[in-house]
Amino acid sequence: MTPTTDPEVLADAAAEVVDCMRVLGKSGSNLVLEALAGAEFVELTHYPPGDIHDPETHSQAYFHAHPPSLARDRDFGHFHCFLRGPALPAEACPLPLPGNPADRPAEAVTAHIVAISMDRFGRPTALFTTNRWVTDETLYSAETLIAALPRFTLDLAHPSWPLNRWLTAMVTLYSAEIAILLRARDAVLESIDLEDRNVEVLSHHRIDLDAKLVEVRRLVGL
Numbered sequence: 001m002t003p004t005t006d007p008e009v010l011a012d013a014a015a016e017v018v019d020c021m022r023v024l025g026k027s028g029s030n031l032v033l034e035a036l037a038g039a040e041f042v043e044l045t046h047y048p049p050g051d052i053h054d055p056e057t058h059s060q061a062y063f064h065a066h067p068p069s070l071a072r073d074r075d076f077g078h079f080h081c082f083l084r085g086p087a088l089p090a091e092a093c094p095l096p097l098p099g100n101p102a103d104r105p106a107e108a109v110t111a112h113i114v115a116i117s118m119d120r121f122g123r124p125t126a127l128f129t130t131n132r133w134v135t136d137e138t139l140y141s142a143e144t145l146i147a148a149l150p151r152f153t154l155d156l157a158h159p160s161w162p163l164n165r166w167l168t169a170m171v172t173l174y175s176a177e178i179a180i181l182l183r184a185r186d187a188v189l190e191s192i193d194l195e196d197r198n199v200e201v202l203s204h205h206r207i208d209l210d211a212k213l214v215e216v217r218r219l220v221g222l
Contacts, residue, residue, distance in 0.1 A: 003146055003175035007219040014216040016169035017209070020162040021123075030122025032077060034160035035063035043067060048159040052167075057153040058087035060110060061167050063118075066200075075117040075126070079167060080135055085109030087151045088144060095139045099194040104138055112137045113145050113152060114178045116170060124170065127177055128204040129185040132194040139189065142182035149175050173212065177205055 024030055035047045043065050051062040065077035085106030094102045112135050117126035132139055152171045154164035171178065184203035192199050 003149060003179040005176070007216070010173060010216050011220045013169040013172035014213050016165055017173055018213065020166035020169070024122075024162050031079075031163055031166060032063065032118055032122045034163040035079070037159045041065075052154055052156065052159065052164060053084075054154050054156055057151060057155065058084040058107075059152045059154050059168075060084055061154060076120045077118055078128075079116045079118070080130075081113050081116070081152060081167060081171060082110045082135070082137070083113060083145070083148055083152060084111070085138075088140060088148050092140055092144045092148075095141055095189065097139060097189060097194060100132060100139045102138075109138045110135065111140050111145060111148075113149065114171065114174075114181065116167075124207060124209055126204060126206045127174060127181055129181050129202045131192065131196065131199050131202055133197065134200055139194070142179070142186045145182050146175075146179045149178065173216070174207065177207070181205055 021031070024034060037048055039047060039049075041047075046062040046064050048062070051060055053060045060082040061079055063077055063079050065075070085104070085108070088109075088111060094100050096102075112130060115128050115130060116124050117128065119125050149171060153168050155168075156164050181203040188202055192202075
């Protein structure tokens with residue numbers, strides 16, 4: 001299964017990413033501030049409280065920050081993005097790895113697709129995947145998650161419509177990079193302890209949004 005490669009789809013996603021950031025900047029806000037919604041920032045706390053969860057698309061996300069880590073490389077905080085069980089293909093099964101839960105009901109299953117690192121100015125800087133314990137997810141194969149990436153959609157006004165549209169568009173825009181990260185994650189999963197607190201980040205890719213926009217413009221002939 002291959003990620004999104006249609007130039008027009010990528011161009012639409014790129015335009016959405018830019019427009020959401022533009023309108024937030026014009027309003028004196030940014031993506032991180034939208035997630036915090038005026039709340040006091042506390043490490044490891046989920047923002048917004050209760051996460052962003054679209055009950056129709058079974059997509060989920062939240063923002064938070066860990067203590068500084070070299071593995072996450074200049075990460076001010078990050079958005080974790082998930083698909084819940086009902087968004088995955090009906091035939092999908094959890095990876096048969098020790099410690100990976102296999103008996104959770106579908107609605108209780110969360111499968112982590114990517115984390116988006118942000119800088120202190122509210123701009124994306126990197127993508128990464130994590131060990132199972134980090135988000136208490138149920139691990140599925142990279143190919144299962146790649147096939148389901150187009151289902152990731154946060155079509156909600158809470159906590160912020162521009163933020164939700166931006167997260168949705170980022171997963172589309174960077175679907176090729178996310179696929180590489182998920183496959184890299186799978187390459188190390190069988191050689192690690194899923195509960196080892198010393199093993200947090202399994203794959204990491206620094207991104208340059210401006211360069212990505214240039215790449216997409218080239219693809220559509222602009």
